[in-house]
Amino acid sequence: MNKIIVVDFGGQYTQLIARRVREAHVYCEIVPFDAAMDRLTSEDVRGYILAGGPNSVNDPGVPMCDPALLDLGKPVLGICYGAQLMAKLLGGIVDKPETGEYGGVDVVYDERCALFAGLNPNSTVWMSHNDAIVKMPQGFVSAAHTPHCPIAAMAREDQQLYALQFHPEVQHTKLGFDILKKFLYDICHCAEEWIIGDLAGGMIASLKAEIGDRRVLSALSGGVDSAVASVLVHKAIGDNLTCIFVDHGMLRKNEAERVLQVYRDEFGMNLIFVDAKERFLSKLKGVTDPEEKRKIIGTEFIRVFEEEAAKIGSPEILVQGTIYPDVIESGVGHANTIKSHHNVGGLPENMAFTKIVEPLRGLFKDEVRALGVALGIPASQVWRQPFPGPGLAVRILGEITPYKLKIVQDSDAILREEIAAAGLERDIWQYFTVLPNVRSVGVMGDGRTYDELVAIRAVTSSDAMTVDFARIPYEILAKISSRIIAEVDHVNRVVYDVTSKPPGTIEWE
Ligand SMILES: Nc1ncnc2c1ncn2[C@@H]1O[C@H](COP(=O)(O)OP(=O)(O)OP(=O)(O)O)[C@@H](O)[C@H]1O
Ligand SMILES: O=c1[nH]c(=O)c2[nH+]cn([C@@H]3O[C@H](COP(=O)(O)O)[C@@H](O)[C@H]3O)c2[nH]1
Numbered sequence: 001m002n003k004i005i006v007v008d009f010g011g012q013y014t015q016l017i018a019r020r021v022r023e024a025h026v027y028c029e030i031v032p033f034d035a036a037m038d039r040l041t042s043e044d045v046r047g048y049i050l051a052g053g054p055n056s057v058n059d060p061g062v063p064m065c066d067p068a069l070l071d072l073g074k075p076v077l078g079i080c081y082g083a084q085l086m087a088k089l090l091g092g093i094v095d096k097p098e099t100g101e102y103g104g105v106d107v108v109y110d111e112r113c114a115l116f117a118g119l120n121p122n123s124t125v126w127m128s129h130n131d132a133i134v135k136m137p138q139g140f141v142s143a144a145h146t147p148h149c150p151i152a153a154m155a156r157e158d159q160q161l162y163a164l165q166f167h168p169e170v171q172h173t174k175l176g177f178d179i180l181k182k183f184l185y186d187i188c189h190c191a192e193e194w195i196i197g198d199l200a201g202g203m204i205a206s207l208k209a210e211i212g213d214r215r216v217l218s219a220l221s222g223g224v225d226s227a228v229a230s231v232l233v234h235k236a237i238g239d240n241l242t243c244i245f246v247d248h249g250m251l252r253k254n255e256a257e258r259v260l261q262v263y264r265d266e267f268g269m270n271l272i273f274v275d276a277k278e279r280f281l282s283k284l285k286g287v288t289d290p291e292e293k294r295k296i297i298g299t300e301f302i303r304v305f306e307e308e309a310a311k312i313g314s315p316e317i318l319v320q321g322t323i324y325p326d327v328i329e330s331g332v333g334h335a336n337t338i339k340s341h342h343n344v345g346g347l348p349e350n351m352a353f354t355k356i357v358e359p360l361r362g363l364f365k366d367e368v369r370a371l372g373v374a375l376g377i378p379a380s381q382v383w384r385q386p387f388p389g390p391g392l393a394v395r396i397l398g399e400i401t402p403y404k405l406k407i408v409q410d411s412d413a414i415l416r417e418e419i420a421a422a423g424l425e426r427d428i429w430q431y432f433t434v435l436p437n438v439r440s441v442g443v444m445g446d447g448r449t450y451d452e453l454v455a456i457r458a459v460t461s462s463d464a465m466t467v468d469f470a471r472i473p474y475e476i477l478a479k480i481s482s483r484i485i486a487e488v489d490h491v492n493r494v495v496y497d498v499t500s501k502p503p504g505t506i507e508w509e
């Protein structure tokens, strides 16, 4: 299959570029800027995109790619930092102009350039740069300009080298997706062959070959990723798959019953259910630090998997629902650890399993969902909101106690009922309640109360990397608030979280 390589320089939008390429039905991979050339130059590579980044190409020690990449005779598209790097590596000059550009800007495209051919030449683009290309390398021409940026795009078409100062991957660049598609189809001559529904058969066949007749244990949470991973493996190896679902006591209200009903009763999967409530809660007793909670839960999950595996003849393979963003965040780039996700950073070193199989580790969430639909998993499962492995533990600030768990479970159930009743389930990426460990004074039934505060968190997103708070209509919020206070014991106040990500994160811990 054709592929595009997206070179990561630590920018905010690298993943977004990759998603856009995939949305155009072209396969792509993100590689770090310092990857060895032989990882980048296989025959199926049709072109390269050099992504953005926070550094200035003129500073010492900043991320650079191998200049040989520009000399392979394959098309290269530089975006922002990637554009500036292309200019610099080929002998142009990058400098700090008097004004940078941030946000939406008017642009004029030169239609003679293959990237803009046939597009409306007067449009708007989204900019975010302090530096700019002030002198182009030899043989390049300017192909777009804005009021403050005479070289908003440059090209050397005889060598298929293109550079954009603006970001075609963000929605605010009006014709951005068209420009990317021109690069992919007209310049790199990629075929539209990355079609998720068509991949299921090949994935099942290669799982069959990879696993053979060995036995496998799959950690099934009832979430989208592990459900799709488990169904794929089930189709590949049938009864050699055993699934394991752990109730760690921090699941949503009625979640355990629902998972068992869908996957054991309706799907007929071989599913072990472990009631480990006491075990997890006693390990977490007195623990208040968020990272410590996450690590305890991550380790305890694996220990439970191992103990149960030993009871069924010790399958050596563990299946996990890890997806591409988990892999990128833990491997590529040079990002800070914000929180340890239990299935990636949180895995203990010594494990009884000799092999981990992660059939979805190359896919984005929207692709996992499309695959789930193609595999016949019901829409009610495929479109569920993500639920973190550590569960309500990261939604109860401070120590976890049965009293607090009940408040979060009951208030969350009301929120979910009302969001469903309002028909907003598909519009909101995640929605849940949080117990921040705060009490306040209120008046109920003419008497004073001094009780718990519940926060509602609801966000819109397409990949959980950046989010905005959901604009739930006030009337619906009012109904949720009054139901929570009336129906959940010990709650006398409800607040709405209006923080985006960044600077917040989705979960509170
Ligand atoms: N309660 C659980 N029992 C067994 N395995 C679990 C449980 N919770 C999480 N896991 C494992 O951890 C992995 C990562 O969890 P994560 O929440 O990212 O994915 P998911 O639950 O499958 O999907 P979603 O993101 O939609 O919630 C899961 O794919 C699953 O393998
Ligand atoms: O399986 C998981 N194990 C974890 O440890 C974990 N922590 C956060 N999340 C989910 O990841 C997404 C991003 O969350 P944050 O904005 O809170 O970092 C959101 O979808 C969160 O619900 C987790 N999922």
Ligand SMILES: NC(=O)CC[C@H](N)C(=O)O
Binding pocket: 011, 051, 052, 053, 054, 055, 056, 079, 080, 081, 082, 128, 129, 130, 131, 132
């Ligand atoms: N978004 C980017 O890639 C920015 C590139 C570079 N850091 C600049 O400020 O110009």
Ligand SMILES: [Mg+2]
Binding pocket: 221, 223, 224, 386, 387, 388, 389
């Ligand atoms: Mg989950």
